[in-house]
Amino acid sequence: MARRRRRGAVALLGGLLLALVATPLHTTPAVAAPAAPSAEGSGMVMVLDSSGSMAEKDGSGGTRIAAARKAVGTVVGALPAGYPTGLRVYGADKPHGCDDTRLAQPVAPLDRTGLVRAVNGVRPKGDTPIGLSLTKAAQDLPKPSQGSIGKRTILLISDGEDNCQTPPPCTVAAQLAKAHVDLHIDTIGFEVAGRAREQLECIAKSGNGQYFDAPDAQALARQLQRAGQLSADGYRFKGAKVRGTPTKSNAPGIAEGQYLDSIGPNEKRYYAVDLDASSTADFSATVVPQPGAAVGLLDALHTEIDYGIDSTCDSTHELFGQRQGATPLTSGLSRIPSVNGGSGCDKAGRYWFVVERKAAKDSDASRWPLEVMFHVEHPLKKSVTPAQSEPEYGAGGKDAPVPTSPPKPVTGGTGFNDARALTPGVWRDKILPSQTLWYKVPVGWGQQLRYDVQFANEPTLKGHTAALAYGGTQVYTPARAPVGSGTGEFSPQVPYTGQPASLSMGTVPVAWTNRYESSPNVIPVHDKGNFYIAVMLSARASEIARSAQIGVVLRVAVLGKAKAGPQAGASVAKSAADGTGSSPDGTQGGEAGWAAGPVVAAVFGGIGVLLLAGLGFAFLRARRKPRPHGADSDATGGGSW
Secondary structure, three states, X not given: OOOOOOOOEOOOOOOOXXXXXXXXXXXXXXXXXXXXXXXXXXXXXXXXXXXHHHHOEOOOOOEHHHHHHHHHHHHHHHOOOOOOEEEEEEOOOOOOOOOOEEEEEEEEOXXXXXXXXXXXXXXXXXXXXXXXXXXXHHHHOOOOOOOOOOOEEEEEEEOOOOOOXXXXXXXXXXXXXXXOOXXXXXXXXXXXXXXXXXXXXXXHHHOOOOEEEEOOHHHHHHHHHHHHHHHHOOOOEEOEEOOOEOOOOOOOEOOOEEEEEEEOOOOEEEEEEEEOOOOEEEEEEEEOOOOOOOOOOOOEEEEEEEEOOOEEEEEEEEEOOOOOOOOOEEEEEEEOOOOOOOOHHHOOEEEEEEEEEEOOOOOOOOOEEEEEEEEEEOOOOOOOOEOOOOOOOHXXXXXXOOOOOOOEEOOOEOOHHHOEEOOOEEEEEEEOOOOEEEEEEEEOEOOEEEEEEEEOEOOEXXXXXXXXXXXXXXXXXXXXXXXXXXXXXXXXXXEEOOOOEEEEEEOOOOOHHHHHOOOOOOOOOOOOEEEEEEEEXXXXXXXXXXXXXXXXXXXXXXXXXXXXXOEOOOOEXXXXXXXXXXXOOOOEEOOOOOOOOOEEOOOOOOOOOOEOOOOOEOOOEEEEOOEOOOOOOOOOEHHHO
């Protein structure tokens, strides 16, 4: 049995020359699964510019307001059934007046007919009171209940700047974003330039949202659909509300389960746990920023397990590694008692799980929702001899075959909690720029996950620039530890230019004794259960693809026959998909025994993505030692799926 060594730092690979990419989210595939109910307090209100300039020609023979009506109809048709949606207009009721704003359709479960009727009744007339309209729009949205985390979106569509300036729209956006962790403001600039565009970009940045540029009517429909779907689809949280403390003193005690908190820039959150001397304790933290929020190249999520006065069992760093916009980011690690029991972390007693958000000065200043997981793995029975560790990829390396059958339609989930269950096979989905799709695959003892992701060829925008987008993927263990990056075996990103692009990913075989290995990509692969696959497409794909969504194919293989348990010489399990439940040896595998609080849906999507010099992609993950005191392309075009 290999002796467990603490994980050392993994240096930055090469030099980071360009912060090119990253921002992911969710989907609307060929065959949609039943829409999950939105979180209490979630919803979107579209704020439509109906000022006099919207009566002008849009360059394609129609008027700007006619293009806006058509675009609203497009997004309404694409939103999931029941998603709370409303419409506010300004400049629609009188030729002049900085108080001219009204709620044309209340925020309520999606009424497609009512919304289309409301927008068709708009006649452009007056001024552009954007600041006042944003203030009113925040009041239009439902309020989340105590302890819940929803997502409330203001989606502003405008062809000009605020000519009232009472109140200043950027100031209003910043105040709203600071006051509400679940609120963000996206903006779409329709045929704007100069000061008008600058103001809309400022509103989005100050409002913790994204700016979408629409230079013509077709782009308006495309961008409005993207913005609307990204608002409605996204990460759905699960957990009981908890409030971590900035120091160990008075840190809340948490039992095995799943929790929700929030965290500000350069803030620490402490959670106290009581551990025995022999069990493995798995921890993970997932931060979920608003999509597109400003992040720096070295902004990171740092986690560690502390004990005693100033000692650390283990720590890890997960970095964004890009400046294109924030994505959900997960960091996971475990307290694993040593073989001989001589480590300071082997003692029973009080420990602390510490989460720290590291942010540059000009990064997003708002608080981010935080999902915390704590899971206990009980030791094997004394009579059980575990099988040898399996630290090598072996037959499951990048050359391992994956299925090649025709793809079947599937709908990816919004995050860990509603990841779509997959069996081995070939699956197709659709993905938006700035979106992450989530799936889960059961993997048993002795098995390893191996899959390919292929991004389809898509029609590109006329005259599109040489913008470099990327497609990416990450794989997580049942305890939510990321293990797919920095392996040297697989690359987690591939450039995407609208042409077919593919990448491969996988894990080592699942073995109980992997926990004593030295590699940070092997240690976590020590328990059977649902392994999570995240697939993302960067924001810059919106500057390339003409379609709102882009086709993606997953070819999933689970290699080897599942063993009945982690013991040496274990027989083949009765079910090859024996990835969850209790083992004969008394251990708890996969997600069995994970306590959880009430489901609290929210949105956003995506995971942290990292860039390497040259291509602009790199894995930036670091672990500290304990402190004693201190391509195969899929030729199928996306449009034909």
